[in-house]
Amino acid sequence: MEELLLEGCTPQQLAELFGRFDENVKQIERRFGVRITSHDGAVRLDGDEVQTAGAKKAIENLLLIQKSGTPLDDQNVRYSLELAAGGDSQPPPVADGDIVCLSAKGRPIKAKTFGQKKYVEAIAQNSVVFGIGPAGTGKTYLAVAMAVKAFRAGEVEKIILTRPAVEAGEKLGFLPGDLQMKVDPYLRPLYDALFDMLGAETFYKYQERGNIEVAPLAYMRGRTLNESFIILDEAQNTTPEQMKMFLTRLGDGSKAVVTGDITQIDLPDSRQSGLVVAARIVRDVEDIAQIYFTEKDVVRHRLVMEIIRAYERYYQKQENKKARSPEQPHTDKR
Numbered sequence: 001m002e003e004l005l006l007e008g009c010t011p012q013q014l015a016e017l018f019g020r021f022d023e024n025v026k027q028i029e030r031r032f033g034v035r036i037t038s039h040d041g042a043v044r045l046d047g048d049e050v051q052t053a054g055a056k057k058a059i060e061n062l063l064l065i066q067k068s069g070t071p072l073d074d075q076n077v078r079y080s081l082e083l084a085a086g087g088d089s090q091p092p093p094v095a096d097g098d099i100v101c102l103s104a105k106g107r108p109i110k111a112k113t114f115g116q117k118k119y120v121e122a123i124a125q126n127s128v129v130f131g132i133g134p135a136g137t138g139k140t141y142l143a144v145a146m147a148v149k150a151f152r153a154g155e156v157e158k159i160i161l162t163r164p165a166v167e168a169g170e171k172l173g174f175l176p177g178d179l180q181m182k183v184d185p186y187l188r189p190l191y192d193a194l195f196d197m198l199g200a201e202t203f204y205k206y207q208e209r210g211n212i213e214v215a216p217l218a219y220m221r222g223r224t225l226n227e228s229f230i231i232l233d234e235a236q237n238t239t240p241e242q243m244k245m246f247l248t249r250l251g252d253g254s255k256a257v258v259t260g261d262i263t264q265i266d267l268p269d270s271r272q273s274g275l276v277v278a279a280r281i282v283r284d285v286e287d288i289a290q291i292y293f294t295e296k297d298v299v300r301h302r303l304v305m306e307i308i309r310a311y312e313r314y315y316q317k318q319e320n321k322k323a324r325s326p327e328q329p330h331t332d333k334r
Contacts, residue, residue, distance in 0.1 A: 004042060004043045004045070004056055004059055004060070006038075006041050006042060006043060006063075009041070009063075013066060014038075016066060016072055017059075017062055017063065017066060017072065018038075019072070019077070024062065024072065024077050027077060027078075027081060028055050028058050028059065028081065029055075031054075031055075031058070031081050031085060032047065032051045032052070032054050032055040032058070032084075032085070033047055033048075033051050034046060034047030034051050034052050034055045035047065036055065043059060054084045054085055055084070057083075057084040058080050058081050058083075058084035058085075061080035061083060061084060062076075062077065062080050065080065075112065075299050076112065079112065079113055079296070082296050086296075098110040098111050098117060098120075100120060100142065100145040100146060100149055101145050101146075101148050101149040101152070101197065103196055103197055104195075104196065104197060104198055104199035104202070105199075109141075109142075109145045109197075111138075111142065112138070112299050113137075113296060113297040113299070114297075115133070115137065115291065115292075115293045115294065115296065115297035116137070116138050116142060116293075116297060116299075118291055119131055119138075119139070119142060119291045119293070120142060120146060122289040122291050123142075123143065123146045123255070123257055124146070125289070126255075126287050126288060126289040127250070127254070127255055127256070127287045127288070128247070128250070128255070128256045128257075128258070128282075128287065128288040128289070129256075129257050129258070129288070129289045129290075129291065130235075130258045130259075130260075130275070130278075130279055130288070130289070130290040130291065131143065131257060131258070131259045131260075131291050131293070132259075132260055132261070132262060132275070132279065132290065132291070132292050132293065133261060133291075133292055133293025133294065133297060134261055134263065134293065134294075134295060134298065135261055135264070135298075136298040136299060137293035137297040137298055137299065138297070138299050139259040139260075139261075139293065140189060140190070140193060140231070140233050140259050141193050143231045143233075143257040143259060144159075144161070144190070144193040144194060144197060144231065145193075145197060146229070146257070147159045147161075147229040147231060147257075148194075148197045148198065150229050150255065151211070151229065155229075156227050156228055156229045156253065156254070156255070157211065157227040157228065158210070158211055158212070158213065158225075158227065158228040158229070159194075159206075159211065159212045159213070159228070159229050159231075160212075160213045160214075160215070160220075160225060160228050160229070160230045160231070161187070161190040161194070161212075161213070161214045161215075161230075161231045161233065162214075162215055162216065162217045162219070162220055162230070162231070162232055162233070162246075163186050163187055163190065163216060163217060163232070163233045163234050164186075164216070164217045164234060164235070164237045164238045164242060165186050165216045165217070165218070186216065186234075187214050187215075187216070189233070190214050190231070190233060191203075191214060194212065194214070217232065217238065217242055217246060220245065220246055220249050221245055223249055224249065224251040225249045225250060225251050225254050226251035226252045226253060226254060227251070227252065227253040227254060228251070228253075228254045228255075229254070229255050229256075229257075230249070230250070230254060230255070230256045230257070231256070231257045231258075231259070232246050232256065232257070232258045232259070233259050233260075234259070234260060234261075235258045235259060235260035235274065235275040236260035236261055236262050236264060236265045236266075236273050236275045236276070237260075237265065237266050237267055237273070238273070238274035238275060239267070239271055239272070239273075239274050240272055240274045240277040240278070241274070242274050243258075243274030243275065243277065243278045244274070244278070246258075247278065247282075258275065258278075260273075260275040262275060262276055263311075295309055295312075
Protein backbone atom coordinates (compact mmCIF):
# COMPACT_ATOMS: atom_id res chain seq x y z
CA MET A 1 0.00 0.00 0.00
CA GLU A 2 1.13 3.54 -0.79
CA GLU A 3 -0.31 6.84 0.36
CA LEU A 4 0.14 10.19 -1.37
CA LEU A 5 -0.79 13.50 0.28
CA LEU A 6 -2.51 16.07 -1.94
CA GLU A 7 -1.53 19.18 -0.06
CA GLY A 8 -2.80 22.55 -1.27
CA CYS A 9 -5.17 21.13 -3.89
CA THR A 10 -8.50 22.89 -4.19
CA PRO A 11 -11.67 20.86 -4.83
CA GLN A 12 -11.59 22.07 -8.45
CA GLN A 13 -7.97 20.92 -8.85
CA LEU A 14 -8.79 17.56 -7.31
CA ALA A 15 -11.71 17.17 -9.71
CA GLU A 16 -9.41 17.91 -12.68
CA LEU A 17 -6.75 15.56 -11.30
CA PHE A 18 -9.20 12.67 -10.99
CA GLY A 19 -10.78 13.47 -14.36
CA ARG A 20 -14.37 13.54 -15.49
CA PHE A 21 -16.21 10.65 -13.82
CA ASP A 22 -12.81 9.72 -12.29
CA GLU A 23 -11.57 8.68 -15.74
CA ASN A 24 -7.92 9.51 -14.93
CA VAL A 25 -8.07 7.40 -11.80
CA LYS A 26 -9.63 4.53 -13.75
CA GLN A 27 -6.86 4.72 -16.37
CA ILE A 28 -4.20 4.48 -13.67
CA GLU A 29 -6.00 1.56 -12.00
CA ARG A 30 -6.26 -0.32 -15.30
CA ARG A 31 -2.66 0.38 -16.31
CA PHE A 32 -1.04 -0.61 -13.01
CA GLY A 33 -3.53 -3.11 -11.59
CA VAL A 34 -4.10 -1.16 -8.37
CA ARG A 35 -7.08 0.17 -6.45
CA ILE A 36 -7.18 3.92 -5.75
CA THR A 37 -9.26 5.60 -3.05
CA SER A 38 -9.13 9.15 -1.69
CA HIS A 39 -9.81 10.42 1.82
CA ASP A 40 -8.85 13.43 3.98
CA GLY A 41 -6.66 15.09 1.30
CA ALA A 42 -4.73 11.91 0.51
CA VAL A 43 -4.78 9.19 -2.14
CA ARG A 44 -4.42 5.57 -1.08
CA LEU A 45 -3.03 3.01 -3.53
CA ASP A 46 -3.61 -0.70 -2.89
CA GLY A 47 -1.67 -3.33 -4.83
CA ASP A 48 1.75 -4.95 -4.99
CA GLU A 49 4.82 -2.84 -4.26
CA VAL A 50 6.04 -2.35 -7.84
CA GLN A 51 2.61 -1.53 -9.26
CA THR A 52 1.68 0.92 -6.50
CA ALA A 53 5.04 2.67 -6.90
CA GLY A 54 4.33 3.11 -10.62
CA ALA A 55 0.80 4.38 -9.98
CA LYS A 56 2.11 6.83 -7.38
CA LYS A 57 4.65 8.16 -9.88
CA ALA A 58 1.89 8.59 -12.48
CA ILE A 59 -0.19 10.67 -10.04
CA GLU A 60 2.87 12.76 -9.11
CA ASN A 61 3.45 13.43 -12.83
CA LEU A 62 -0.16 14.57 -13.22
CA LEU A 63 0.21 16.89 -10.21
CA LEU A 64 3.34 18.46 -11.73
CA ILE A 65 1.57 19.00 -15.05
CA GLN A 66 -1.40 20.53 -13.25
CA LYS A 67 0.76 22.89 -11.17
CA SER A 68 2.54 24.09 -14.34
CA GLY A 69 -0.80 25.36 -15.64
CA THR A 70 -0.88 22.82 -18.47
CA PRO A 71 -4.30 21.21 -19.02
CA LEU A 72 -4.64 17.56 -18.05
CA ASP A 73 -5.84 16.50 -21.47
CA ASP A 74 -5.89 12.93 -22.72
CA GLN A 75 -2.43 13.19 -24.28
CA ASN A 76 -0.76 14.49 -21.11
CA VAL A 77 -2.44 11.87 -18.96
CA ARG A 78 -1.45 9.11 -21.36
CA TYR A 79 2.17 10.26 -21.54
CA SER A 80 2.43 10.52 -17.75
CA LEU A 81 1.29 6.91 -17.48
CA GLU A 82 3.77 5.85 -20.19
CA LEU A 83 6.66 7.46 -18.29
CA ALA A 84 5.65 5.92 -14.98
CA ALA A 85 5.08 2.47 -16.50
CA GLY A 86 8.49 2.64 -18.18
CA GLY A 87 10.20 3.37 -14.87
CA ASP A 88 11.30 6.87 -15.95
CA SER A 89 12.02 8.95 -12.87
CA GLN A 90 11.92 12.29 -14.72
CA PRO A 91 8.72 14.33 -14.75
CA PRO A 92 7.11 15.28 -18.09
CA PRO A 93 8.71 18.36 -19.74
CA VAL A 94 6.02 20.93 -18.94
CA ALA A 95 7.94 23.79 -17.32
CA ASP A 96 7.50 27.34 -18.64
CA GLY A 97 11.07 27.22 -19.92
CA ASP A 98 9.96 24.59 -22.44
CA ILE A 99 7.71 27.06 -24.29
CA VAL A 100 8.94 27.42 -27.88
CA CYS A 101 6.70 30.30 -28.91
CA LEU A 102 3.14 31.57 -28.71
CA SER A 103 0.57 30.81 -31.37
CA ALA A 104 -1.41 33.55 -33.12
CA LYS A 105 -4.07 33.15 -30.41
CA GLY A 106 -1.55 33.38 -27.57
CA ARG A 107 -1.46 29.66 -26.84
CA PRO A 108 1.95 28.48 -25.60
CA ILE A 109 3.57 25.92 -27.87
CA LYS A 110 5.92 23.64 -25.99
CA ALA A 111 7.59 20.25 -26.10
CA LYS A 112 5.24 17.69 -24.54
CA THR A 113 7.51 14.64 -24.52
CA PHE A 114 11.20 13.99 -23.89
CA GLY A 115 11.68 13.16 -27.56
CA GLN A 116 10.18 16.52 -28.51
CA LYS A 117 12.31 18.30 -25.92
CA LYS A 118 15.51 16.75 -27.31
CA TYR A 119 14.35 17.75 -30.80
CA VAL A 120 13.77 21.39 -29.85
CA GLU A 121 17.13 21.55 -28.07
CA ALA A 122 18.90 19.98 -31.05
CA ILE A 123 17.39 22.55 -33.42
CA ALA A 124 18.56 25.37 -31.15
CA GLN A 125 22.10 23.99 -30.95
CA ASN A 126 22.80 22.69 -34.48
CA SER A 127 22.74 24.03 -38.04
CA VAL A 128 21.10 20.90 -39.49
CA VAL A 129 18.73 18.56 -37.67
CA PHE A 130 17.05 15.37 -38.88
CA GLY A 131 13.76 14.61 -37.12
CA ILE A 132 12.79 11.03 -37.93
CA GLY A 133 9.81 9.15 -36.54
CA PRO A 134 6.19 8.11 -36.88
CA ALA A 135 3.21 10.29 -37.68
CA GLY A 136 1.80 12.48 -34.94
CA THR A 137 5.04 13.14 -33.06
CA GLY A 138 5.11 16.89 -33.82
CA LYS A 139 8.14 16.79 -36.12
CA THR A 140 6.84 19.37 -38.59
CA TYR A 141 4.80 21.45 -36.16
CA LEU A 142 7.68 22.00 -33.72
CA ALA A 143 10.10 22.72 -36.57
CA VAL A 144 7.75 25.43 -37.82
CA ALA A 145 7.44 26.77 -34.25
CA MET A 146 11.23 27.00 -33.98
CA ALA A 147 11.35 28.74 -37.37
CA VAL A 148 8.79 31.32 -36.24
CA LYS A 149 10.70 31.82 -32.99
CA ALA A 150 13.96 32.46 -34.90
CA PHE A 151 12.19 34.80 -37.34
CA ARG A 152 10.54 36.82 -34.58
CA ALA A 153 13.89 37.13 -32.79
CA GLY A 154 15.56 38.45 -35.95
CA GLU A 155 17.90 35.44 -36.16
CA VAL A 156 16.82 34.75 -39.76
CA GLU A 157 15.29 36.85 -42.51
CA LYS A 158 13.25 34.14 -44.21
CA ILE A 159 11.30 30.99 -43.45
CA ILE A 160 11.35 28.47 -46.29
CA LEU A 161 9.16 25.38 -46.13
CA THR A 162 9.41 22.71 -48.79
CA ARG A 163 8.26 19.19 -49.60
CA PRO A 164 8.92 16.72 -52.40
CA ALA A 165 5.86 16.45 -54.66
CA VAL A 166 5.54 12.66 -54.59
CA GLU A 167 2.10 11.13 -55.06
CA ALA A 168 0.99 8.67 -52.37
CA GLY A 169 -1.20 6.63 -54.70
CA GLU A 170 -3.23 9.64 -55.87
CA LYS A 171 -2.96 11.34 -59.25
CA LEU A 172 -3.09 15.12 -59.29
CA GLY A 173 -2.26 15.67 -62.94
CA PHE A 174 -5.90 16.14 -63.87
CA LEU A 175 -6.31 19.10 -61.47
CA PRO A 176 -6.68 22.53 -63.11
CA GLY A 177 -4.16 25.30 -62.69
CA ASP A 178 -0.42 25.83 -62.93
CA LEU A 179 2.30 23.76 -61.22
CA GLN A 180 2.02 25.70 -57.95
CA MET A 181 -1.71 25.01 -57.75
CA LYS A 182 -1.15 21.32 -58.48
CA VAL A 183 1.42 20.90 -55.69
CA ASP A 184 -0.44 22.99 -53.10
CA PRO A 185 -2.25 19.90 -51.73
CA TYR A 186 1.17 18.50 -50.80
CA LEU A 187 2.08 21.72 -48.99
CA ARG A 188 -1.20 22.15 -47.08
CA PRO A 189 0.15 20.80 -43.73
CA LEU A 190 2.89 23.44 -43.86
CA TYR A 191 0.37 26.21 -44.52
CA ASP A 192 -1.79 24.95 -41.64
CA ALA A 193 1.13 25.08 -39.19
CA LEU A 194 2.06 28.62 -40.24
CA PHE A 195 -1.56 29.81 -40.02
CA ASP A 196 -1.67 28.48 -36.46
CA MET A 197 1.58 30.21 -35.47
CA LEU A 198 1.08 33.54 -37.24
CA GLY A 199 -2.56 33.86 -38.22
CA ALA A 200 -3.66 33.92 -41.86
CA GLU A 201 -3.41 37.70 -42.27
CA THR A 202 0.15 37.92 -40.92
CA PHE A 203 1.19 34.88 -42.94
CA TYR A 204 0.00 36.41 -46.23
CA LYS A 205 1.67 39.72 -45.37
CA TYR A 206 5.05 38.05 -44.83
CA GLN A 207 4.54 35.85 -47.89
CA GLU A 208 3.95 38.91 -50.10
CA ARG A 209 7.12 40.52 -48.72
CA GLY A 210 9.11 37.37 -49.49
CA ASN A 211 9.85 36.61 -45.83
CA ILE A 212 7.96 33.31 -46.02
CA GLU A 213 8.16 30.86 -48.89
CA VAL A 214 6.25 27.58 -49.22
CA ALA A 215 7.30 25.69 -52.34
CA PRO A 216 7.92 22.21 -53.74
CA LEU A 217 11.46 20.88 -53.42
CA ALA A 218 12.14 21.25 -57.16
CA TYR A 219 12.08 25.04 -56.67
CA MET A 220 15.19 24.85 -54.44
CA ARG A 221 17.56 23.73 -57.19
CA GLY A 222 20.35 26.16 -58.07
CA ARG A 223 19.74 28.47 -55.10
CA THR A 224 21.88 29.49 -52.13
CA LEU A 225 19.68 30.12 -49.10
CA ASN A 226 21.24 32.69 -46.78
CA GLU A 227 19.86 33.93 -43.44
CA SER A 228 17.01 31.44 -43.72
CA PHE A 229 15.30 28.81 -41.60
CA ILE A 230 14.58 25.98 -44.03
CA ILE A 231 12.33 22.98 -43.35
CA LEU A 232 12.21 19.96 -45.63
CA ASP A 233 9.08 17.98 -44.73
CA GLU A 234 8.20 14.39 -45.79
CA ALA A 235 11.87 13.89 -46.62
CA GLN A 236 11.46 10.10 -46.81
CA ASN A 237 10.04 10.75 -50.29
CA THR A 238 13.18 12.42 -51.62
CA THR A 239 15.67 10.58 -53.78
CA PRO A 240 19.34 10.59 -52.68
CA GLU A 241 20.06 13.13 -55.42
CA GLN A 242 17.28 15.45 -54.24
CA MET A 243 18.43 15.20 -50.64
CA LYS A 244 22.02 16.06 -51.56
CA MET A 245 20.73 19.00 -53.60
CA PHE A 246 18.70 20.26 -50.64
CA LEU A 247 21.46 19.92 -48.03
CA THR A 248 23.91 21.80 -50.25
CA ARG A 249 21.56 24.82 -50.54
CA LEU A 250 22.48 25.93 -47.00
CA GLY A 251 24.02 29.42 -46.98
CA ASP A 252 25.45 31.80 -44.37
CA GLY A 253 23.39 32.27 -41.21
CA SER A 254 20.94 29.53 -42.18
CA LYS A 255 19.51 26.55 -40.35
CA ALA A 256 17.80 23.48 -41.82
CA VAL A 257 15.44 20.90 -40.33
CA VAL A 258 14.69 17.69 -42.24
CA THR A 259 11.65 15.69 -41.12
CA GLY A 260 10.32 12.35 -42.25
CA ASP A 261 8.87 8.95 -41.43
CA ILE A 262 10.88 6.11 -42.96
CA THR A 263 7.92 3.73 -42.54
CA GLN A 264 5.85 5.78 -45.03
CA ILE A 265 8.01 5.92 -48.14
CA ASP A 266 5.96 6.56 -51.30
CA LEU A 267 8.79 6.23 -53.81
CA PRO A 268 8.74 3.44 -56.39
CA ASP A 269 10.17 0.21 -54.99
CA SER A 270 13.36 0.52 -57.00
CA ARG A 271 14.26 3.95 -55.59
CA GLN A 272 16.16 4.48 -52.35
CA SER A 273 14.92 7.07 -49.88
CA GLY A 274 17.16 10.12 -49.72
CA LEU A 275 16.37 10.47 -46.01
CA VAL A 276 17.58 6.96 -45.20
CA VAL A 277 20.75 7.41 -47.25
CA ALA A 278 21.55 10.89 -45.94
CA ALA A 279 21.00 9.93 -42.28
CA ARG A 280 23.60 7.20 -42.74
CA ILE A 281 26.09 9.39 -44.65
CA VAL A 282 26.11 12.47 -42.39
CA ARG A 283 25.63 10.84 -38.97
CA ASP A 284 29.20 11.70 -37.88
CA VAL A 285 29.30 15.23 -39.34
CA GLU A 286 29.70 17.95 -36.72
CA ASP A 287 26.84 20.44 -36.30
CA ILE A 288 24.32 17.92 -37.68
CA ALA A 289 22.02 16.17 -35.20
CA GLN A 290 19.62 13.27 -35.66
CA ILE A 291 16.60 12.85 -33.37
CA TYR A 292 14.55 9.66 -33.56
CA PHE A 293 10.99 9.71 -32.23
CA THR A 294 9.05 6.67 -31.00
CA GLU A 295 5.36 5.93 -30.55
CA LYS A 296 5.67 7.39 -27.02
CA ASP A 297 6.14 10.82 -28.60
CA VAL A 298 2.82 10.70 -30.46
CA VAL A 299 0.68 13.69 -29.47
CA ARG A 300 -2.33 13.03 -31.68
CA HIS A 301 -5.35 10.91 -30.75
CA ARG A 302 -4.47 8.04 -28.39
CA LEU A 303 -5.38 5.56 -31.14
CA VAL A 304 -2.47 6.78 -33.29
CA MET A 305 -0.02 5.33 -30.77
CA GLU A 306 -1.94 2.05 -30.65
CA ILE A 307 -2.11 1.88 -34.46
CA ILE A 308 1.66 2.40 -34.74
CA ARG A 309 2.29 -0.33 -32.17
CA ALA A 310 -0.11 -2.69 -33.94
CA TYR A 311 1.72 -2.20 -37.23
CA GLU A 312 5.10 -2.75 -35.52
CA ARG A 313 3.84 -6.01 -34.00
CA TYR A 314 2.49 -7.12 -37.38
CA TYR A 315 5.74 -6.40 -39.24
CA GLN A 316 7.75 -8.06 -36.48
CA LYS A 317 5.63 -11.21 -36.83
CA GLN A 318 6.16 -11.16 -40.60
CA GLU A 319 9.92 -10.88 -40.10
CA ASN A 320 9.89 -13.72 -37.56
CA LYS A 321 7.94 -15.94 -39.99
CA LYS A 322 10.48 -15.23 -42.74
CA ALA A 323 13.35 -16.04 -40.38
CA ARG A 324 11.76 -19.36 -39.31
CA SER A 325 10.66 -20.62 -42.73
CA PRO A 326 13.32 -22.86 -44.37
CA GLU A 327 14.28 -22.28 -47.97
CA GLN A 328 12.13 -24.23 -50.40
CA PRO A 329 14.12 -26.97 -52.14
CA HIS A 330 14.58 -26.56 -55.86
CA THR A 331 12.44 -28.97 -57.86
CA ASP A 332 13.26 -29.86 -61.46
CA LYS A 333 9.90 -30.39 -63.21
CA ARG A 334 11.29 -31.47 -66.55
